[in-house]
Amino acid sequence: MIIVCDKCSSRFKLDTRLINKTFFKVRCSKCKHVFSVDTLESEEVYELDQISQEPQLKVIAICSHKGGVAKTSTCLNLGVALSMLNKRILLIDFDVQANLSLLLGQRNEHSFYEIIQEKVQVSKAIKSVRKNVWLLPSNSRMALLAKQCLQQKDFGFFLRKALEPIKEHFDYILVDTPPSVKFFTPNALIAADFVIVPTQCEFLAMNGVLQTENIIKAVSKTHPLEYKVLITMYNDENTASKVIYSKLKQKYNQKIFKTLINYDSKMQESQIVNQPIAYYDKTASSALQYHQLAKEIELI
Ligand SMILES: Nc1ncnc2c1ncn2[C@@H]1O[C@H](COP(=O)(O)OP(=O)(O)OP(=O)(O)O)[C@@H](O)[C@H]1O
Numbered sequence: 001m002i003i004v005c006d007k008c009s010s011r012f013k014l015d016t017r018l019i020n021k022t023f024f025k026v027r028c029s030k031c032k033h034v035f036s037v038d039t040l041e042s043e044e045v046y047e048l049d050q051i052s053q054e055p056q057l058k059v060i061a062i063c064s065h066k067g068g069v070a071k072t073s074t075c076l077n078l079g080v081a082l083s084m085l086n087k088r089i090l091l092i093d094f095d096v097q098a099n100l101s102l103l104l105g106q107r108n109e110h111s112f113y114e115i116i117q118e119k120v121q122v123s124k125a126i127k128s129v130r131k132n133v134w135l136l137p138s139n140s141r142m143a144l145l146a147k148q149c150l151q152q153k154d155f156g157f158f159l160r161k162a163l164e165p166i167k168e169h170f171d172y173i174l175v176d177t178p179p180s181v182k183f184f185t186p187n188a189l190i191a192a193d194f195v196i197v198p199t200q201c202e203f204l205a206m207n208g209v210l211q212t213e214n215i216i217k218a219v220s221k222t223h224p225l226e227y228k229v230l231i232t233m234y235n236d237e238n239t240a241s242k243v244i245y246s247k248l249k250q251k252y253n254q255k256i257f258k259t260l261i262n263y264d265s266k267m268q269e270s271q272i273v274n275q276p277i278a279y280y281d282k283t284a285s286s287a288l289q290y291h292q293l294a295k296e297i298e299l300i
């Protein structure tokens with residue numbers, strides 16, 4: 001049962017099998033407010049923080065204005081790393097390139113386009129691709145979405161609305177986005193609770209982070225959104241990489257993930273055989289780092 005604190009709106013998952021009363025009171029572990037979960041009064045008060053608290057973070061958009069910074073690789077491998085921590089993960093390929101679908105061996109399946117066209121239900125379009133991992137694929141028809149929908153005044157809310165009926169089935173939903181900002185990025189950001197901004201330690205990539213940050217801030221005005229920068233394809237033997245890394249750390253401070261992802265040729269090998277890195281070689285440096293990143297995400 002989901003309980004929402006009527007003072008601070010924190011959400012909690014309460015296992016009602018632990019309580020043998022029909023009506024009871026609870027105390028919010030965040031703001032300490034005590035309230036009844038039903039209209040009838042009871043003398044019993046249960047501590048909500050003694051019972052499992054539902055994580056609020058659910059939908060994570062992976063966005064960058066810059067191409068080729070490992071958005072898709074992060075979506076796949078972070079998702080798989082979270083699934084190995086026993087989380088139920090939905091990956092959404094929200095990019096016409098359909099690279100995420102391709103990496104999972106899915107070609108020309110139903111996508112978000114067919115959902116919007118009401119040709120298929122969202123639950124039917126989703127495919128099970130690994131243990132604890134599901135995928136909403138992309139296909140080339142997704143390109144038509146931007147043209148057909150940009151005129152509609154609520155076009156930015158399409159993904160958010162589509163996820164509503166299925167959200168509760170997953171612990172995390174990860175949305176892979178393209179580098180363009182037109183239809184897909186606003187939809188992903190409005191559907192999201194949190195954004196990961198991957199970047200390489202290169203001079204021009206820093207500019208990509210800045211532009212992406214501006215888009216996130218614009219969306220945040222109406223829709224609260226947290227974000228963190230993720231360093232990808234890091235090469236610690238490269239002086240320029242080290243310099244840019246220290247600049248990024250200075251600028252983004254708390255807004256940069258502690259975990260960074262190294263450049264790892266095993267990652268590229270794994271993609272040739274359509275395997276997430278943790279399945280291809282769980283001892284590879286990038287596999288261990290995405291596992292570490294998954295643990296960092298759990299703490300947010
Ligand atoms: N840790 C890594 N080590 C080595 N190569 C990597 C790593 N992560 C990603 N790559 C490679 O970098 C390239 C770009 O990665 P990816 O497709 O994930 O980026 P992207 O940001 O999604 O690109 P796009 O903007 O086109 O969608 C791919 O060839 C991928 O194999």
Ligand SMILES: [Mg+2]
Pocket residue numbers: 071072073095099176177178
């Ligand atoms: Mg991509």
